[in-house]
Amino acid sequence: MTDKPIRRIAIIGTGVIGASWTALFLAKGLQVVATDVAPNAEAALRKFVEAAWPALERLGLSPGASQSNVRFTPALAEAVAGADLVQENGPERIDFKQKLYGQLDELLAPDVIIASSSSGLTMSEIQKGAAAHPERCVIGHPFNPPHLIPLVEIVGGAKTSEKTIRRADEFYTSIGQQTVRVNKEMPGHVANRLQAALAREVYYLVAEGVVSAADVDTALSWGPGLRWGVMGNMMLNHLGGGPGGIEHFFHQFAGPMTAWWKTLGAPVLTPEVQKKLIDSVHAEAGSRSVQELAAQRDEILLGLIELRTKRPETFAPHTVAAE
Amino acid sequence: MTDKPIRRIAIIGTGVIGASWTALFLAKGLQVVATDVAPNAEAALRKFVEAAWPALERLGLSPGASQSNVRFTPALAEAVAGADLVQENGPERIDFKQKLYGQLDELLAPDVIIASSSSGLTMSEIQKGAAAHPERCVIGHPFNPPHLIPLVEIVGGAKTSEKTIRRADEFYTSIGQQTVRVNKEMPGHVANRLQAALAREVYYLVAEGVVSAADVDTALSWGPGLRWGVMGNMMLNHLGGGPGGIEHFFHQFAGPMTAWWKTLGAPVLTPEVQKKLIDSVHAEAGSRSVQELAAQRDEILLGLIELRTKRPETFAPHTVAAE
Numbered sequence: 277m278t279d280k281p282i283r284r285i286a287i288i289g290t291g292v293i294g295a296s297w298t299a300l301f302l303a304k305g306l307q308v309v310a311t312d313v314a315p316n317a318e319a320a321l322r323k324f325v326e327a328a329w330p331a332l333e334r335l336g337l338s339p340g341a342s343q344s345n346v347r348f349t350p351a352l353a354e355a356v357a358g359a360d361l362v363q364e365n366g367p368e369r370i371d372f373k374q375k376l377y378g379q380l381d382e383l384l385a386p387d388v389i390i391a392s393s394s395s396g397l398t399m400s401e402i403q404k405g406a407a408a409h410p411e412r413c414v415i416g417h418p419f420n421p422p423h424l425i426p427l428v429e430i431v432g433g434a435k436t437s438e439k440t441i442r443r444a445d446e447f448y449t450s451i452g453q454q455t456v457r458v459n460k461e462m463p464g465h466v467a468n469r470l471q472a473a474l475a476r477e478v479y480y481l482v483a484e485g486v487v488s489a490a491d492v493d494t495a496l497s498w499g500p501g502l503r504w505g506v507m508g509n510m511m512l513n514h515l516g517g518g519p520g521g522i523e524h525f526f527h528q529f530a531g532p533m534t535a536w537w538k539t540l541g542a543p544v545l546t547p548e549v550q551k552k553l554i555d556s557v558h559a560e561a562g563s564r565s566v567q568e569l570a571a572q573r574d575e576i577l578l579g580l581i582e583l584r585t586k587r588p589e590t591f592a593p594h595t596v597a598a599e
Numbered sequence: 600m601t602d603k604p605i606r607r608i609a610i611i612g613t614g615v616i617g618a619s620w621t622a623l624f625l626a627k628g629l630q631v632v633a634t635d636v637a638p639n640a641e642a643a644l645r646k647f648v649e650a651a652w653p654a655l656e657r658l659g660l661s662p663g664a665s666q667s668n669v670r671f672t673p674a675l676a677e678a679v680a681g682a683d684l685v686q687e688n689g690p691e692r693i694d695f696k697q698k699l700y701g702q703l704d705e706l707l708a709p710d711v712i713i714a715s716s717s718s719g720l721t722m723s724e725i726q727k728g729a730a731a732h733p734e735r736c737v738i739g740h741p742f743n744p745p746h747l748i749p750l751v752e753i754v755g756g757a758k759t760s761e762k763t764i765r766r767a768d769e770f771y772t773s774i775g776q777q778t779v780r781v782n783k784e785m786p787g788h789v790a791n792r793l794q795a796a797l798a799r800e801v802y803y804l805v806a807e808g809v810v811s812a813a814d815v816d817t818a819l820s821w822g823p824g825l826r827w828g829v830m831g832n833m834m835l836n837h838l839g840g841g842p843g844g845i846e847h848f849f850h851q852f853a854g855p856m857t858a859w860w861k862t863l864g865a866p867v868l869t870p871e872v873q874k875k876l877i878d879s880v881h882a883e884a885g886s887r888s889v890q891e892l893a894a895q896r897d898e899i900l901l902g903l904i905e906l907r908t909k910r911p912e913t914f915a916p917h918t919v920a921a922e
Contacts, residue, residue, distance in 0.1 A: 419822040427822040454821040456814040464859045467822035472859040477796035478832045491779040493831020498777040499742040499750040499790035505828015506899045508816020509801045514880050515893045522880045530868045536787045536795035545853045557837050557845045570838045576829045579906040583899055
């Protein structure tokens with residue numbers, strides 16, 4: 277295996293995730309060949325990239341970035357010919373994926389990484405389809421939409437080589453993504469599990485009538501969410517301990533935290549519970565359309581990403597709060 | 600009861616929370632009288648307010664705002680004389696609070712709200728001390744530090760009047776805070792419960808070696824956390840359903856979500872688990888001091904609050920992502 281630079285990406289499956297990956301790779305100056313069997317897939321892909329482009333321009337295009345660097349073909353063999361990396365976004369069915377990985381394994385030189393966007397299947401299962409070179413198969417799971425949210429979770433299967441994991445990590449990092457190495461295969465990897473853990477308590481509190489959807493959203497997005505948009509839980513705990521750091525934090529909060537855990541809810545998403553949640557969300561949204569609200573979300577999200585991607589080393593070393 | 604404007608606040612207890620409330624109220628142009636029995640409390644309070652002031656200036660001072668509008672006295676009766684609202688930040692011991700509320704109930708006119716910053720005790724228990732007018736006692740729980748994070752959770756006890764809840768809500772809202780009405784007394788109110796639910800899974804994943812502290816922080820703060828700094832879980836679910844909104848979201852994700860819930864962890868914070876978490880946080884922090892990291896957090900936090908407090912109505916109604 278040689279560490280050939282990764283310049284040409286094959287995108288398999290151009291639904292929402294595949295189209296967003298395409299937009300990102302193009303913005304990073306890479307060449308993309310995309311394939312999908314759906315009718316009108318090419319037109320939908322080009323429309324998505326065009327709609328995403330202003331945001332990508334705002335976040336900064338790499339040298340050579342162009343919407344015209346994508347070629348579309350319905351033929352799998354043609355799409356992956358000459359690819360340095362395959363980003364696979366096929367349906368989440370194990371029989372489909374194993375068969376696909378068998379085809380890819382035969383079509384591709386052994387040093388070409390096959391990265392799957394899957395969140396529902398494990399690479400240990402998927403790579404069983406790639407009999408000759410399972411070691412080059414890895415999960416590279418984005419957080420939707422990948423052209424805006426820079427997170428990529430990297431998880432190997434039982435037969436994935438450490439070299440593949442390292443090369444995938446280096447590749448995604450080289451185009452500005454934030455990578456996470458997940459050391460064990462877990463349902464939902466990491467980010468989706470964190471979302472699920474939070475949503476469980478949110479649904480519980482709204483279903484029990486403790487708060488409205490609007491109020492639980494205020495509590496999150498004007499409270500702990502403000503901080504999670506800035507730093508992660510572990511580092512915030514470290515700072516929450518003051519000069520005593522994480523040790524002092526646990527000394528002070530392990531007790532109350534453990535007590536709260538005992539009272540957290542375990543809702544069941546029955547049709548009745550879903551209806552209560554749905555009604556409360558509609559009361560919150562009021563007359564605002566999904567499109568309008570999504571525009572507000574994305575506008576602030578882009579601003580936050582711009583804030584975060586300023587180099588933090590340039591900040592003056594002073595605190596505005598003792599805590 | 601008359602709806603007298605709230606212009607003069609008595610702060611009881613000037614530890615971290617009371618001092619931060621003081622700074623906020625001063626920045627909003629209010630008069631503050633603060634009391635605490637600790638030695639050097641006044642000097643520590645003035646130092647805190649001075650350190651907090653540049654951030655408050657950046658977020659915008661109200662007319663009449665001045666650091667000199669705080670008076671300190673160690674005498675409780677003197678501190679609350681003439682107050683329109685008391686913000687109580689005493690120790691989290693029920694015997695202490697009940698005795699204090701008995702004194703306050705005698706000292707104060709019946710239309711003066713007594714708001715407690717407590718997160719560990721319920722108002723139903725606390726207000727038992729205020730025999731004559733328990734109806735004016737309410738929880739007004741900030742999210743630390745209140746001078747930066749605008750969240751206030753409002754919770755009544757069994758004897759709190761709806762009028763008190765409404766007036767407290769109007770007061771905090773009038774000074775720019777984001778209020779949440781919590782309809783049932785719950786351990787940790789809402790925001791701390793959401794934090795606890797998330798932290799439980801974070802600790803589990805790090806303790807099990809699935810990810811490092813650094814990587815779980817990346818997964819949160821560059822993934823779902825970015826969004827939670829912008830909007831709450833319920834509204835994000837609504838937008839995550841695309842044109843079909845929250846109904847489509849549940850149709851698509853109730854299944855996987857429920858499956859993930861079954862696999863979420865329930866760690867026990869034994870000394871060994873705490874050591875593993877602590878070691879991983881130190882590896883993440885490296886040579887960066889708590890002070891330096893806190894300055895980075897606060898710099899981005901202020902920028903995010905500035906972004907969020909721009910009027911969202913002015914955003915153009917277009918989306919940058921289909922999702």
